[in-house]
Amino acid sequence: MKKWWVIWFFSIPICLFSYLYSFFITGKISYLSQSECKPMFIFTPQDVQYCSDVYPIDVFLISLREEPLSYVCIISGLYFVGFLLYKVLKLVKNEN
Numbered sequence: 096m097k098k099w100w101v102i103w104f105f106s107i108p109i110c111l112f113s114y115l116y117s118f119f120i121t122g123k124i125s126y127l128s129q130s131e132c133k134p135m136f137i138f139t140p141q142d143v144q145y146c147s148d149v150y151p152i153d154v155f156l157i158s159l160r161e162e163p164l165s166y167v168c169i170i171s172g173l174y175f176v177g178f179l180l181y182k183v184l185k186l187v188k189n190e191n
């Protein structure tokens with residue numbers, strides 16, 4: 096069972112590092128010309144004045160499409176939260 100705690104411990108910095116990387120993707124999108132960034136938008140209206148006005152869901156979808164590191168963030172974040180929920184539910188079940 097210790098190996099699962101070790102994996103959980105390492106999932107924290109991996110998730111945080113890859114999450115912070117999404118801020119760099121937002122910065123990269125904001126410096127693109129409008130002709131380059133507007134075709135990437137799905138939910139953001141096409142009549143925005145600046146590329147930095149992109150909706151967060153579009154940043155998430157663009158990062159999934161452009162940067163495979165985003166999948167590491169999702170997987171490590173799911174493990175981070177899922178393992179804690181598993182331990183809490185197991186603890187609650189044992190108390191009853």
